Amino acid sequence: MKGRTIKRHFRESFKTLSRNGWMTFASISAVTVTLLLVGVFAIIMMNLNKVADDIENDVEIKVLIDIIEDPNQAKEAEDKLISDIEKLPEVKEVKYSSKENELNLLIEDFGDDLSLFEQSNPLRNVLYVKASDPQQTAKVAKKIDALDNTYEVVYGEGKVEKLFSFLNTSRNVGLILIVGLLFTAIFLISNTIRITIIARRDEIEIMKLVGATNAFVRIPFVLEGMWLGVLGSIIPIAVVSIVYYNVYNVLQPRLHGELVQLLDLSPLLYQVNALIIVLGIFIGVWGSFMSVRKFLKI
Amino acid sequence: MIQMNNVVKKYPNGVVAANGISVDIKQGEFVYVVGPSGAGKSTFIKLMYREEKPTSGEVIIAGTNLSTLKNRQVPYLRRQLGVVFQDFKLLPRLNVYENVAFALEVIEEHPKTIRKQVMDVLDLVGLKHKVRMFPNELSGGEQQRVSIARSIVNMPKVVIADEPTGNLDPETSWEIMNIFEEINARGTTVVMATHNREIVNAIRKRVIAIEGGLIVRDVDGGDYGYEG
Ligand SMILES: Nc1ncnc2c1ncn2[C@@H]1O[C@H](COP(=O)(O)OP(=O)(O)OP(=O)(O)O)[C@@H](O)[C@H]1O
Ligand SMILES: [Mg+2]
Numbered sequence: 466m467k468g469r470t471i472k473r474h475f476r477e478s479f480k481t482l483s484r485n486g487w488m489t490f491a492s493i494s495a496v497t498v499t500l501l502l503v504g505v506f507a508i509i510m511m512n513l514n515k516v517a518d519d520i521e522n523d524v525e526i527k528v529l530i531d532i533i534e535d536p537n538q539a540k541e542a543e544d545k546l547i548s549d550i551e552k553l554p555e556v557k558e559v560k561y562s563s564k565e566n567e568l569n570l571l572i573e574d575f576g577d578d579l580s581l582f583e584q585s586n587p588l589r590n591v592l593y594v595k596a597s598d599p600q601q602t603a604k605v606a607k608k609i610d611a612l613d614n615t616y617e618v619v620y621g622e623g624k625v626e627k628l629f630s631f632l633n634t635s636r637n638v639g640l641i642l643i644v645g646l647l648f649t650a651i652f653l654i655s656n657t658i659r660i661t662i663i664a665r666r667d668e669i670e671i672m673k674l675v676g677a678t679n680a681f682v683r684i685p686f687v688l689e690g691m692w693l694g695v696l697g698s699i700i701p702i703a704v705v706s707i708v709y710y711n712v713y714n715v716l717q718p719r720l721h722g723e724l725v726q727l728l729d730l731s732p733l734l735y736q737v738n739a740l741i742i743v744l745g746i747f748i749g750v751w752g753s754f755m756s757v758r759k760f761l762k763i
Numbered sequence: 764m765i766q767m768n769n770v771v772k773k774y775p776n777g778v779v780a781a782n783g784i785s786v787d788i789k790q791g792e793f794v795y796v797v798g799p800s801g802a803g804k805s806t807f808i809k810l811m812y813r814e815e816k817p818t819s820g821e822v823i824i825a826g827t828n829l830s831t832l833k834n835r836q837v838p839y840l841r842r843q844l845g846v847v848f849q850d851f852k853l854l855p856r857l858n859v860y861e862n863v864a865f866a867l868e869v870i871e872e873h874p875k876t877i878r879k880q881v882m883d884v885l886d887l888v889g890l891k892h893k894v895r896m897f898p899n900e901l902s903g904g905e906q907q908r909v910s911i912a913r914s915i916v917n918m919p920k921v922v923i924a925d926e927p928t929g930n931l932d933p934e935t936s937w938e939i940m941n942i943f944e945e946i947n948a949r950g951t952t953v954v955m956a957t958h959n960r961e962i963v964n965a966i967r968k969r970v971i972a973i974e975g976g977l978i979v980r981d982v983d984g985g986d987y988g989y990e991g
Contacts, residue, residue, distance in 0.1 A: 466871075467871050471907065518862050523795060667854065668854055670852070671852055671865070672865075672869050673838070673841070674812075674840075674846055675841060675844035675865070675866035675869055675917070676839065676840075676869070676917075677838060677869035678835070679834075679838075679869065
């Protein structure tokens with residue numbers, strides 16, 4: 466395609482945008498609302514995922530070891546248990562903590578009142594195990610439980626599953642909502658393009674009569690759809706960026722040192738804004754393709 | 764130049780508008796297509812520029828077999844043809860010059876070539892002095908001249924016209940016919956469907972009469988053959 470032809474297509478697509486006035490406005494508004502929700506949803510989901518990751522990575526399995534009186538036998542049994550656990554393919558690391566160490570941790574947490582237990586320590590020696598994939602935690606815990614010399618195996622049972630199911634539910638609800646909105650926006654855009662096409666039916670007929678290729682006829686309409694998508698992504702990008710910037714600056718100082726952290730501004734906003742504009746262009750181009758195909762019989 | 768072999772056209776609603784048409788039109792010929800209303804003249808014309816596809820049979824235009832022509836090749840067929848209609852089909856928002864140039868712009872001709880060819884054909888149809896006027900500022904005859912200019916601006920080998928004088932008064936019709944004769948004299952094949960008895964009987968050319976989707980008469984220098 467020649468340079469002046471491309472210029473012509475751009476000129477034509479801009480002309481019809483302004484000529485369609487209200488329809489253009491309605492389409493852009495629909496795209497704006499859709500993309501705004503997509504943006505907000507993406508930021509919330511990505512942050513929730515981050516929170517889930519943070520919590521997940523903190524999940525470990527606590528293995529209480531059977532008490533064996535004879536120190537030699539005890540040492541032998543513990544070593545065997547450790548090596549058995551390390552042999553499990555899903556296990557990332559195993560840490561040993563003696564019952565004295567456990568008591569010290571308790572004393573740190575709850576105060577010196579507990580120091581009287583130092584005479585006869587009621588606690589057990591413990592192994593802390595991390596799975597290489599946190600989602601496998603439950604399975605690993607079960608396998609360890611089946612090994613010899615384990616008294617009890619505990620992990621954040623229930624809590625972890627609840628978090629995952631909450632994340633999955635909100636992800637699905639959000640996706641359904643967004644898909645619905647995407648279709649609405651595509652529908653509105655294809656309507657706008659349809660009006661353009663009807664208004665220019667004679668022109669299209671003559672173009673085809675004198676030998677214009679289908680691409681030549683189609684491109685201005687596809688461009689028009691693309692502009693609708695691009696224009697519709699301006700407000701969402703601005704709003705999402707400004708709001709997240711402020712939320713981040715208010716919340717992040719308060720979360721200092723906590724387990725849960727917000728995602729940094731830098732990659733997140735670029736990613737989400739890129740998503741918004743790519744989706745906007747996709748909606749616009751797809752919407753116009755739909756009506757061009759139907760109305761031009763091409 | 765134009766060949767049809769046993770062409771049948773059955774519309775989706777069941778109407779058979781061509782019922783086994785065979786014809787051979789040579790390069791440089793001037794042919795009238797006549798017949799009663801609903802006989803199938805417009806269908807005959809539409810089959811030639813592939814507005815309609817034949818249900819069966821062959822249509823061959825300038826060596827191209829339209830029966831096997833792919834949809835995406837149709838634009839290149841159309842560039843070899845000029846088509847003129849009763850209702851002119853001009854674009855009201857474009858002036859005379861732009862309406863004619865349009866035909867070359869959509870096939871991505873070079874701007875210099877466009878300017879020269881557009882002015883040449885507007886000269887031929889006698890509208891060089893009205894290039895800046897818009898269709899609604901022109902008479903019917905002038906609008907038809909613009910439409911003819913557009914149909915020949917890419918120098919087609921064939922010009923096809925469906926009742927080009929249908930909307931014009933007798934005197935204007937003669938002027939339009941002069942232009943078609945001029946185009947034909949330059950070697951272009953002209954096929955024209957018409958109801959205009961005076962013209963057919965005065966400017967004697969090959970006459971193909973169609974009735975009920977069949978060619979019932981095909982005479983060189985024949986007359987119109989129907990009562991006005
Ligand atoms: N697109 C179409 N779909 C269905 N039937 C059609 C279509 N076009 C034409 N016909 C039918 O085919 C027959 C021939 O029509 P056509 O337009 O070729 O006649 P015509 O000779 O040009 O008539 P006129 O002199 O009135 O222009 C008519 O019966 C018409 O109703
Ligand atoms: Mg007709």
